Each structure stands twice: as structure tokens, then as C-alpha cells.
Amino acid sequence: MVSDQSPGGRGSGPMSRRDLLTLIGTVAGSAVMYEAMSSMALAGESGYTGPIKLTGDPKGASVLILGAGMAGMCAAYELRKAGYKVQILEYNDRAGGRNWSLYGGDTYTELGGAVQKVGFDKGLYLNPGPWRLPHHHYAVLHYCKLLGVALEPFVQVNYAALLQSDKAFGGKPKPYREVQADFNGYVAELLAKCTQQGKLDEAVTKEDREVLMGAMREWGALDKNYEYKKGLLTSDRRGYVSDPGGGLTSVPTPSEPIAMTELLQSGLWAAIAAGHGYEFQNMIFQPKGGMGMIGKAFGKELDGVITYDAKVIDIHQTDNGVTATYVNSKTGGPPKTASADWCVCTIPASVLSQIPMNVGNPMQNAIDALYYDASIKVGLQFKRRFWEQDNAIYGGISFTDQPNSMIGYPSTDYFSDGKGVLLGAYTFGPNAFLYAAMSPEERVAKTVEYGAKLHPQYKEEFDNGVAVAWHRVPWTLGCAGHWTEELRAQHYDDLCAIDGRIVLAGEHASRIPAWQEGALLSSLDAIRRLHQRVMTA
């Protein structure tokens, strides 16, 4: 929000925010103005307080960064800009880490040796890791803008998407719109009934009760008797058997609501709030061409800074600096070393706990204590975009209680002919372990089987697939750090605190775990503290 108060404070006199921006703009050009604008507008709203400013000369200090994921590359970019000498060691032969898209022709080898060659058509992809950028994830949006990564809307909630349970309606899916309309309708009807019968008289004032009745009627699509009933009113929410039309063949046929008992017992209502959580609220974005575009752009920006195929096997600090020992992650070969005055380590705790590193007990215990979530994603290519052509589902997510948990429809290239790639499965917890225990081929086959209950077209249209089980990804051994409240109270500050010359960063060192925003904010906080230490050393 904009305030017209002076942002300068003491001594700057009465100057409006806009005056100041105009002044900055005139003096220093639009790039600075953009920075200033971002930092002022967002201050106090978000963990992200605008583009970082590391002032003061680090006088040639060097920083070794472990991991070219979002946290590592953010650190390298900003520290280099502030005058540090930086280098990154990266396990993979590409930049991005979990910021990753798999395209046709890519090869992926998981722990255990199973190799998958991706068979997608040109332009189609799976994001095995993150796939969404909420509109309030200011840091990641800032870097997308900075790096020239083009964004497009990601669709979370789609009223034509399906909700399916093997335990309800004979396994037949229901459209989101029906379940949402009926759930809201019955909730409104029940609450209106209570209100009308005087059962809320203690909790709600008379004036509020009247408003509440009106609100229930409008929000719940209740009739004049405050009932949720089959008719045009409710069909305008839950859909019609046949829609209104034109001319003389235009009378619509209303649809029959699901009975309340069936709806409640189906459990399908659980999916309604899926778009209500902070991270899932419209608008959400995705990079055009795949999430991996951010990692790619960051890597290009850091050309020459990153050593690829470098598997770190030892991290050692002294009073004067830090040395990492690494081998080629593909060929092994003789160990090499990289040294610097300071180290930002973004290696996931799941992997880091297996690498010798001389830090104190508090940090080591924190690293060892952090458990990593299991998660899997399966991408399926189909011969045509039947979900659009047959079901009018353009983007969004269908939910199921089968082990694949959801089907994500591509939020891009709508109405296009040719093949399409779905997210056929995205699940956590026990289902993810179930999946991880299978071979990639089995994972894909099972996912096709599950999905066919929502889309019978699966069987005829399936083309090929790829499956990533995060516990089998060699460089993360899991999806993301899983903090319980207890773990966090005990270990989080120790994980984040600088130990000698080493500081950790990444989504695991944040309070937005599993999100790229968490990785970036963690990195910005870590380098801010590191820089402060360098400046005061």
C-alpha cells in the first residue's frame, strides 16, 4: 500500500513518496526507481523487503557457494554484485537444483541406477519440483523480472476439474463446481435454519441475524424459503443437465443436487478449500516453457562462476577460510578442492548430514535432525489434449483419493492441437513411498491406471511418461525439509546461525519450506548476516 508519509524520516522534510520516487527516477534512471519502488511498497508486508542492498566494500573477500539451486545462485549473484569473489560447486550438469523441468530427450538417472529417457514432444515438459509462483512470493517474482524470465498464469482452481473417490458415487468423479455449490448450499441452508429457529440468539445479535440470513441466501443460492433445491438458481452454480441456449431450442434443464448425506460422506468437499490457502490463492504464475527457465536464466547470468558435475565430499573450515573437496559426480576421479574466505552451503540437509564438515554441535545436530518429505511426480504425455477437447478442463487440478492424489492439467498452450503432457501424479507421504518403491515404468503404468478412473480416455490416448520419486533423487534424497513445531523450536535457529565461516541457506533454512521463495529469502537473510560479519570483522 502506498503512504504519502515521508519514507526518508528524520530531516528530510515534507516529501511525498511519489516526489521521492520522481527524484530518484530523474537522478538515477528507471532501474533504481524500480528497486526503490519495490522495496517501499513491500516493506512490512512480506518477508521480502525488496532488492537486497549490501553496502560497504568487502575488500576482495571470497565466498564459496555449495549448490547452484535458487538459494546458491541468489547468494552468488548478490554477493558478486556487492564486490565479493564468488564460485559455486554444483553436483548436476545444469543450474537450478529442484528448479527443474524435464523435456523430450533429457535423461535422468535415479538412485539405484534406473535411467529414464524422456519421450515428450518438443515444447512439452514436466516440472518434477516446484511448479507454482504465488503472487505474493515477491523474491522469486523479483528475480524472474530481473532475469527476463517470462511468466504466465498458473491455474489452481478449475470448476470443470474433477473430484474422485473410490469410496463414493461408485468411483465416478464429480466436477468441482457441483461439489462446491452443493457444499456451500447445504452449509448455508443449515445455518439459515439454525438462525431462523432462534438457535443462534445467544451468539449473534438480532441485526446481524438478519444480515446473516440474507448472506446465506445469496452465497448459498438458497430459494426464498432458504432451501437449497434443484432448480435454475442452484444450476447456475452447480451446472445444468443442459445449458440455456438460443432461439426456440433454449430451455435449460436444471440438475439435481447431490444429497447432503452422500456429499458429506464422500469426503470430496475436502478439495474445496484447496484454493483457499495463502500459497494457492489466485493469482499464481509459472515461467513460460517450464519452471526450469528460472534456473537456466540464473545459470546463464552466472556464467563462469559455476563448476558443474562437482560432488562435494568434505567441507573443512579453519580460522582463515573454508575448503570444499569434491569429485566429478559422474566419473569420480581424483578429488579437487575449492577454497574461499567464507562459505554459503545450500546442500540439502539430507545430503549434507552425510558429508564430513567441521561445524559445532548445534548446527550439526540441526542438520542431522531434519527429516525430508517424500514426494513424487509423474508426467504423462497423451496423443491429444482430451481434457480440453472432451471435458473443457483448461488448466487446474483434479483430486482423487487414489495414490496419485491429483492430476494437474497444463496451464499453457490452451486449445492447441497435438500432444499434451499432464501431471499424472503428485503426492506426499505414504503414497510417495509406495511410488518410490516401484520402478519408474511401474510408477507410470500405475498412474495411467489411477487416472483412467477420472478420464477413461487415458487408456487409448496414453503415449509415454516419466516419474521422479524425490527420495531417489541422488542430490536431494527427499523433496523438502519437514519441520515439526518441536523440531523448529529445538533446531531451527542453530541451523541458520553462522558457524565460524559457514552459513547454511535453502528452503530448509526458511519458514516457507518446499517453496522457492523460502530458498531465496533464506539466502538473502544468510548473506545479509554474512556481509555484516565481513564488514565488522
Added chain:
Amino acid sequence: MVSDQSPGGRGSGPMSRRDLLTLIGTVAGSAVMYEAMSSMALAGESGYTGPIKLTGDPKGASVLILGAGMAGMCAAYELRKAGYKVQILEYNDRAGGRNWSLYGGDTYTELGGAVQKVGFDKGLYLNPGPWRLPHHHYAVLHYCKLLGVALEPFVQVNYAALLQSDKAFGGKPKPYREVQADFNGYVAELLAKCTQQGKLDEAVTKEDREVLMGAMREWGALDKNYEYKKGLLTSDRRGYVSDPGGGLTSVPTPSEPIAMTELLQSGLWAAIAAGHGYEFQNMIFQPKGGMGMIGKAFGKELDGVITYDAKVIDIHQTDNGVTATYVNSKTGGPPKTASADWCVCTIPASVLSQIPMNVGNPMQNAIDALYYDASIKVGLQFKRRFWEQDNAIYGGISFTDQPNSMIGYPSTDYFSDGKGVLLGAYTFGPNAFLYAAMSPEERVAKTVEYGAKLHPQYKEEFDNGVAVAWHRVPWTLGCAGHWTEELRAQHYDDLCAIDGRIVLAGEHASRIPAWQEGALLSSLDAIRRLHQRVMTA
């Protein structure tokens, strides 16, 4: 939905839908396959039953079409394809009718003579008429595909958008996310309370009550005591004072819910259901570059068929044909005539009621009885996209109880630098008449004043604007046909029935008034009946 039953029916034997499609595809190429697919998939779901098929030879019969809007051009396109000789008379110097975008450099003269020259930057536009294409408006999506009109997502619901009332919170806007979260939360809390206290025992079984309690807790973000309270749980719905972050500066500050009384009395909850109506449910699309792209593409497709600047002043039918008399809509000049065997008249009833036409009383009475809705739209260009840069509002709609009713943010060119055009006002009814009574300049100035209560940036950033009041649009004299239940019962069938050699079409001759889908479905129904009459004549 797909069924594997034979669509052919009698005598075609056991052939799956897919087999049939493959056969059609092999025999006749992909265009036919696309048509067949659409028609089968959609049959029984919508008023649109797939691409129209007018079989049989009309033997050189001719059709005069009045109006090159969506209905008129659809009729011309399909009738020409079926072998008819067609021509269109159009009042404007462009195709599209209410399918219309105003761009920089355009000039628009309203009834009364006020001229507006649009001052928008290149690429920016206002859609004075329709601006949304719901995913289930199959006919309009079909023609977009057919005409090669590129579509992009239109955002209806945005959790960062604002709700504002002069009567609540001192006129200060609240984000949609806060109002939705608090409304759901209090509804859930109240219903859970009733359930817990045994007040629903008659209405809901014991088993259902348990599920309902769980549902209210999950959906409403209630705590373990089924209360909606300040905390991280509710902030994950309504937003935080400061968001969770990374590293050591990451502890979020929860926000305080609005008190229930204030929320109910504010009336802001009325906006929550705005995305729940059938036409406003995700996904929705818009043509890239403005809604007018459809009209443009249709007009290009019908090159040579349309006579522009033709103001119809008389329509006369005999037993053998129909003759329309017209003058140049800009210069007047000598009347000309156009004749054909049949006539599809898509002139809005508001205008048509003033044109002499020898039809029977039933149709004439219907035309005269139909009232047209008042509506206005105001487009405002600003020097920068402050709603994105300062408020993180990317697309979507803010609502207000001021006369402008809403602010629509552009669902395109997100994150772009430079200027941007907002829909500053879009309103119906009394507010629209209020607006129509002002000069265009006053309308724009008022809209800036209203909007500044939601966005203080308006005052400094405003650049220029354009205002279209539909009751002052010379070629419609209103926005769209307004049918009451009584009017429809009395006149609708008479309006749609063929009178001699004349049939009417347009959104007013449909049960989806004010939507392009209605215009198209009306047109398809009208020409189907006309063709049948020609074939059996």
C-alpha cells in the same frame, strides 16, 4: 464426457466412439474429425451441440442479413457454407457490433454528438462490450478456434483484489482474501457451534454431524475448539501482517480477523460469491489483443459480404422475398435497397422497434416490449501498472459500492513496464443512467475520483480515459435485452418464431442474454429453422 457406446445407434454394430473417430479421421482428415469430436463430446451438455450441419442444396436461395455482429456474421458464415447467397448490411464501419475493442487513435461518437478520441498507448485497449469467454461457452470458443483467434486466460477472482464500501471501515478497502477467509470462518464457527450444541439433531444424522464438524474445521480454518481466531492457521487464509520468511528474520506476524458484526454489516461478503456463478467460474478466456479480435477475424473471413456504413431505415417483405432500404450511416445520402429471398435480422430490438417492418403483431409486440439494460464502461490509462507493482494485483476485479461498481485489472501483459489500462467502471442500472447523463469527460473524471478510494495512486498516475454509455451507443441504444420472467413467457417465442421470410437473431433472442454465446446460439437456431423451411418450401 466420453462414452464408449456407439454414437451411430441403429444398425451400426458395436463400434466404439474412438473407432468411429479414427475412421472419420482416416477418411476425411482432421478438420472433420475435430467437428465430429466436438459435436459428440458436447451433445447433451450444452445448448451448443457442435458445429452446425445444414444438409441439402438451397438451390441458390439468398439471405439478407442485417447486422454484422456475432449473430449476423455467424449466420452469414454458416449459410454461405451451406450454399446460400448471403449479404450483410452493417451500420458501423467495422465488423463485430458489441464485440468491440477501443484502441489508441480510434474515434467514437455517441448519441448527442460527443466525440471521444482514444488516447491509449499502442497495444492497450478497452472492451466496451463483452470481455469474458467462459470455458463452457462452446459456440464462441468454437468460432475462435475456427477463425484462428488466440485466447488467453481472463482472471475473475483475485485474492489480492479489493472490496470497498463507503459505509464500512471508514471507506478503506479490504483485500478479497481477508473478507473471504473471515466470512467462511465465521460461517463455519457458527455452524460448528450449532452442531456441537445439538441444535442440528433433527436435520442431520449423527454420522453426518461428525463429518460436518470436521468439514467446518478444515474449510473454515477453525482451531481445535472450532473457533475462528487470530493465529497462523487463519493467517494462512486471510494473510499475515508480515509473511513467513527465511533464515533468522522469518517469524511471521499473524493478522487480526475482522469482527463478525463489522464483517456482516459491511456487506463486503456479497462479493465473495461473484466467482461462483456459472459464467464466472474458472476457466474464463479473452482474445489476445482485445475482444474485438473475434469480430475482426469474422469480418475478414466474410470479406466482400458486408456492406459497411449502412443504416437500415425500412424492412419490407412480400411472399417472394425481403427488401431492406438503407442510407449511409455517416453521410445520409440517397436510400439504397438490398433484397433477398429471406432475411436474418440481428438489429437490437431497441433499434428495430423504430424501423418500419411489416411483420405480424406477435413479433412486433415482442420487439416493442423488450427493454434494454443500461450499462457503462470506462477505460482509464495510467502511467504505470501500480496495481501490480504496489499491490500485487495481477488481473481480477475489485468491487465497490460507489457508482463505478468495479475496477477490472488487465488479464494480460503482467509485469510489463510502461502504461496500463484499467476498466475503471462497469456498472448497470441506476448508476449506469447516472453515468450516461454526464459528458464523457465527466464520466472519466468521476471514475478517477471513485477509484482513488481503492487506489490512492490514481491521482498521480492517471493519464487519459474513454467512457462508453450503452444507452448512448447509436446502434444499440442499450446494452442487452432485459427479459423478466413475465416478459419471456409472453413474448419470447413470438420474437424467435419465423415471420414470413424474416427471422430474428441475437443475444436478445436467447436465454443467455448479454453474452456472445447467446447471440451465436440464437443465430444457429434461427438459421437451422430457416434452412428447414427453405428445404421444405
